[in-house]
Amino acid sequence: AQTVTQSQPEMSVQEAETVTLSCTYxxxxxxxxxxxxxxxxxxxxxxxxxxxxxxxxxxxxxxFSVNFQKAAKSxxxxxxxxxxxxxxMYFCAYRSTDSGTYKYIFGTGxxxxxxx
Amino acid sequence: xxxxxxxxxxxxxxxxxxxxxxxxxxxGDLSVYWYQQSLDQGLQFLIQYYNGEERAKGNILERFxxxxxxxxxxxxxxxxxxxxxxxxxxxxxxxGTGVAYEQYFGPGTRLTVT
Numbered sequence: 001a002q003t004v005t006q007s008q009p010e011m012s013v014q015e016a017e018t019v020t021l022s023c024t025y026x027x028x029x030x031x032x033x034x035x036x037x038x039x040x041x042x043x044x045x046x047x048x049x050x051x052x053x054x055x056x057x058x059x060x061x062x063x064f065s066v067n068f069q070k071a072a073k074s075x076x077x078x079x080x081x082x083x084x085x086x087x088x089m090y091f092c093a094y095r096s097t098d099s100g101t102y103k104y105i106f107g108t109g110x111x112x113x114x115x116x
Numbered sequence: 117x118x119x120x121x122x123x124x125x126x127x128x129x130x131x132x133x134x135x136x137x138x139x140x141x142x143x144g145d146l147s148v149y150w151y152q153q154s155l156d157q158g159l160q161f162l163i164q165y166y167n168g169e170e171r172a173k174g175n176i177l178e179r180f181x182x183x184x185x186x187x188x189x190x191x192x193x194x195x196x197x198x199x200x201x202x203x204x205x206x207x208x209x210x211x212g213t214g215v216a217y218e219q220y221f222g223p224g225t226r227l228t229v230t
Contacts, residue, residue, distance in 0.1 A: 004158075033215050043204060044118070045159070045221035091158050095215050102172030104149075106158030 002027045004094050006107035013082045014115050020067075021077045021110045023092030030054075033095045034068065034075045039109070040088040048090070051075065079112075087114045119143065120209050120222035128228045134195040137225045141188055141209030147171070148190040149219060150182055151206040159206065165190055166213050197229045 003026045013019035025034070036048040051059045051068050058066050063080045079086055089109045096103035119142035129135055141148050146167045151159040152175075161174035165184035176182075179197075184190040194201060204224045210217040 043224050043226075045206060045208075047218060050218075093158075097215050102161065102164055102174065104159075104161045104174075106160075108158050 002029070002094055002096065002103055002105050004092055004105050004107040006092055006110050008110045009108075010111045010113070012113045012115055013079070013086075015082055015084060017082055018078060018080045019082055019112065021079075021090050021092075021112065023075045023077070023107060025073050025075065025092070025094050025105075027073070027094065027096075029096055029098065031097045033097065034066075035093040035095065036064070036066070036075075036077045037091045037093060037106075038086075038088045039091065040085075045091075049077065082114050084114050084116060087112055118220040118222065120145075120207060120220050122205075122207050122222040122225050124225060125223065126226045126228070128230065129197060130230055131197055131199060133197050133229075134193065135197065135227065137192040137194070137205050137207075137227070139190045139192070139207030139209075139222060141190070141207075142220055145209035145211050145220070146188065147210045147213050147217070148184055148188070149208040149210075150176075150190070150192050151208065153204040153206060153224075154200075155203070162192070164213070171213055194227070199229050202227055202229045 032053045035050045038046045049061045067076045092107040094105045121140045150162040162176040164172040182192045207222045208219040210219045
């Protein structure tokens with residue numbers, strides 16, 4: 001069975017600095033998608049970035065980028081030039097591409113604090 | 117604003133009771149998903165509907181059921197409620213069922229069982 005592990009319950013970063021959130025996963029599938037979601041205090045789940053496993057190139061969305069290491073099953077999120085509004089819970093998620101089943105597995109989250 | 121609406125925002129009820137949570141997907145989205153988020157945990161997938169039909173089931177208890185209506189809104193019914201059912205319940209919608217389709221999440225319904 002697939003698993004998603006976020007080993008950092010909480011991280012802090014100084015405003016304008018860079019922080020990296022870690023995520024590892026386990027799967028025997030070769031094709032899948034990985035996601036990072038942001039959940040601010042409002043509790044709304046917001047998609048930050050996603051990565052297709054068969055794509056070598058790391059996904060980037062403005063200040064957010066990922067370091068996808070398929071062989072190591074690692075999918076970390078880098079936030080550059082951190083802003084106060086980045087403070088939130090961040091969830092890593094795995095989704096299978098197997099159309100016969102639905103697997104959307106979330107990690108337990110990392111709480112990011114941004115210090116002014 | 118994702119375009120997905122959920123009602124009510126908050127619900128407080130007693131053990132043994134039954135509640136119904138409602139979700140209206142974004143205009144044009146045919147697929148609806150339900151998730152449960154217990155305190156400070158990740159989301160647990162419950163069930164998915166596509167154009168009125170159940171498409172996939174996750175860790176949904178037998179006490180829970182859902183349906184999607186012809187106008188595509190969906191309801192999640194929780195019965196014989198227990199204290200452990202207290203959680204945030206999210207609905208999400210997408211155009212299709214494939215993984216390539218982004219899911220848009222609603223604001224959630226916070227259920228408190230006392």
